Amino acid sequence: DLSLKKHLTRDIWNRVTEMIRLPKRRDNGYLENTPENPNISYPRTPLSAVREMELFLEQLFPKLPDIAAPSLVIHTARDPVALPEHSRQIFEKIGAEDKQYLLFNFDRHGILHEEGAERIHRVIGDFVERFV
Numbered sequence: 001d002l003s004l005k006k007h008l009t010r011d012i013w014n015r016v017t018e019m020i021r022l023p024k025r026r027d028n029g030y031l032e033n034t035p036e037n038p039n040i041s042y043p044r045t046p047l048s049a050v051r052e053m054e055l056f057l058e059q060l061f062p063k064l065p066d067i068a069a070p071s072l073v074i075h076t077a078r079d080p081v082a083l084p085e086h087s088r089q090i091f092e093k094i095g096a097e098d099k100q101y102l103l104f105n106f107d108r109h110g111i112l113h114e115e116g117a118e119r120i121h122r123v124i125g126d127f128v129e130r131f132v
Contacts, residue, residue: 064093078107
């Protein structure tokens with residue numbers, strides 16, 4: 001759906017432009033940020049990464065209805081990076097008959113590590129077990 005793609009792209013762009021206005025911006029094409037998990041995230045984000053995300057979304061959205069494989073979409077209710085309604089819209093567009101959407105009550109973006117991650121791992125494992 002074109003409106004969803006535009007909404008996601010606009011949301012990402014708005015978040016990036018907010019960061020650019022901050023004094024932490026560097027003139028070398030990177031944004032300084034405070035990673036949620038410094039062990040797995042970078043403290044600098046290339047501005048070119050935003051453009052790559054936009055290109056990825058442009059290619060992804062038209063293909064979502066063609067996905068026939070069982071699909072699991074997991075998100076957090078208070079994700080500070082990506083809005084849960086966007087993952088729900090992506091889920092709705094996936095063409096698979098066997099699909100599942102789960103919204104966990106975390107207030108972080110990275111959900112595969114830290115407190116409560118074992119619940120996520122268990123859900124993923126149970127989903128995969130159904131198809132092997």
